[in-house]
Amino acid sequence: MSEDRLPSRSENFAEWYNQLVVRAELADYAPVRGCMVVRPYGWALWENIQAALDQRFKATGHVNAAFPMLIPMSFLEKEKAHVEGFSPELAVVTIGGGEKLEEPLVVRPTSETIIGHMYAKWIKSYRDLPVLINLWNSVLRWEMRTKLFLRTTEFYWQEGHTAHATAEEAQAETMQMLEIYADFAENVAAVPVVRGRKSESEKFAGALRSYSIEAMMGDTRALQAGTSHNLGENFARAFEIRYLDPANTLQYCWTTSWGLSTRFIGAIIMVHGDDQGLILPPRLAPHQVVIVPIHKNEQEKAVVGEAVEKLEAQLARFRLKVDRREGVTPGFKFNDWEMRGVPLRLEIGPKDVAQGTVTLARRDRPGKEGKQSVPVEGAAQAVGDQLEAMQASLFQRALEFRTAHTHQPTTYDDFKQALEAGWADVWWCGRGDCEAAIKEDTKATTRNIPLDQPSGGGTCIRCGASASERAIFARAY
């Protein structure tokens, strides 16, 4: 790790982010344009995200499987909107085993089409439904401008694909998965989100209705942090996914898909981080606690070492790291673990040992304010309490930031002003041309139409036409 400081978050947010990702060793640029290497520390964070989601998927009856990364080009062409949406982003395999292929194969940008093909083969009867499958994999969507985690050609994600007998069941599944994402974001990642429906122009290529969770980053821009799509009968008709109902009539299935990706790591960085580096929510941090032993000579080292071992045993239920590196100062270690966002640091030196205490420092409260000395016998309790308190505090802080930067303008001038440094929550007529004009004027897009709507109606912020729903507009990643 380099000794010099990060760019300031408030002065140069973009550069702060770019350097932080690399210097905290979350990820690195790969030699192939647009691709990234997720380094062990970043992958450990992703593994914790995976575990939290996977547990929720399985608790709601979903199972995991694996589908091939190669898809015949002709499959994509079966659903018109889908191929139009994804064509410009495809990576195409034209040579296999030394020979030119008769039909080019696409490296999956998403798996709806090959899922459709296989579900059509597997599903025969209403007894086979619902099918509730999730995949953990990576997908390719060609990108020219790389931003690690946020915009890369290859990214890692999960994609859920379900098939149902009825429209109602498909809609219920779509909403259930949106709520699972929101629950994960808020209660595990401490990232407050707005649950809502995407506009027609922003929906998934091939979907009937798309929903998203949207989060506000530290520069007030929005990030779509997870999406859930009701695909209607679109893919079922394109791939002939049909079942015999109890009356022996052939019916089309209703399908859904939903995904959350390594983009979410970008959200965690940009919501919680500060000028010193990452701040990781305790429920996801690869190391929840780091112990830094402090000693000046061999005798102190022995005394402190013994105390550290006891402390380690006491704290075994936490994800714990003891930094025993030689040849670097405690100060270097403090900075290093602050850069990496470890929630709690325990410092223990000869004085602490003599007093039977340990010094506890909270990552989200720099300086003296976040430090306390606790008796060793109460360390496990204190660590548990502080991790919980920090988890709650990170969420609260992010929520207050979002609230402070979300405006309800009532004139178009105020609306444009609001979008300079925040979100605008406004009545919108719902028309695509109005949405396009706003984007032209402000670079802001509809993020979503929140599920949580006031009663009544109003007039569109731009055109003044009657509007029955409020929408969130913002500049977005």
Add this chain to the structure above:
Amino acid sequence: MSEDRLPSRSENFAEWYNQLVVRAELADYAPVRGCMVVRPYGWALWENIQAALDQRFKATGHVNAAFPMLIPMSFLEKEKAHVEGFSPELAVVTIGGGEKLEEPLVVRPTSETIIGHMYAKWIKSYRDLPVLINLWNSVLRWEMRTKLFLRTTEFYWQEGHTAHATAEEAQAETMQMLEIYADFAENVAAVPVVRGRKSESEKFAGALRSYSIEAMMGDTRALQAGTSHNLGENFARAFEIRYLDPANTLQYCWTTSWGLSTRFIGAIIMVHGDDQGLILPPRLAPHQVVIVPIHKNEQEKAVVGEAVEKLEAQLARFRLKVDRREGVTPGFKFNDWEMRGVPLRLEIGPKDVAQGTVTLARRDRPGKEGKQSVPVEGAAQAVGDQLEAMQASLFQRALEFRTAHTHQPTTYDDFKQALEAGWADVWWCGRGDCEAAIKEDTKATTRNIPLDQPSGGGTCIRCGASASERAIFARAY
């Protein structure tokens, strides 16, 4: 599931295997030639394999990460033996984002080259060593003749890649990982293996020395079930992976790589299965126990249902499935779960409820022999005991089978005879031309040169030259 029977394992092993994989819903053929879909039941088995290995990797200091699936063609060309070995099997991306690429990109057949490129960037000093990284991903190697799990263009695996300061450390790592594979195979999958060194002609393209674990399938053919490679300085020199030693001298690293794939699922099927279908080792089975309630009317259903719920609570520490499907007979369910290899079946009907018992049937002992009636209050104990007993018994049976079909011929005629239906464990001169001639004569290859060698020496089974090592020859998958 179709009602008709599987082909007989003893009469048509190949067809028995092919049908079993599909009918047990482990995997299915994908629409892209050579590729497979791993269905939820197969993937759940793989997840259990992953958990057992991942735990062992992490306990020995390894961490996971993710590297891009796309590799510049020029990277492969940096290591001569490597590119020669993999060129014929490559899938090549030539179009990205609608444009022809300047340099074609290979979908990884394995990641040594891109790992080499990044390690060269990350490793500066002896303090950065060792680097101990593992990847869970899929790779592509073009195949024309598909056999699910055993030979597919895309397969799932883990690939470990480590870098060390010295030859000794790299060799120790190589052997440690081989032993972890062997431990997993024998103690988790109940598959006995021979640990050994690959011959020069069979080693990994680019390795200094390769080691493997080899298992005997139910038709006596061998399957290489995991490999561990000491790559020497080959990749370090090709990619300039160097470090400053404590004396400030620039040194090349020593690297290793090691992998175990979904092929191993093929081994589990072919080692343990029988004419009724799969037999899964208890430590890996997605469902260790299935409960089949038996009732003829609503009243019996209520009585049995209540008993099943109590039993479920009692057996909560096992991976448990209760088959409450309506509209199919208990007999159908028995066959279905036998096909899927669930280790223990618990049958519970009104008579059992009245007697306070439950009938326990072991998958590896068909008919009455494997059935016993146990008191409900002792069910958890009995289930635990039987799962342990079955785990041990599967291993023992496989070991006895291998022993019975491994011969130590001393003449070339006996050697050829032995290879018709088994393995030959013989003195071999170690020369490639002798190995090639044997392959020509018998279709058998050297599987490995066991680590466990007798003292002394002998004469080569084919050429009669002096031989210092014994080797295993066999026909292989």
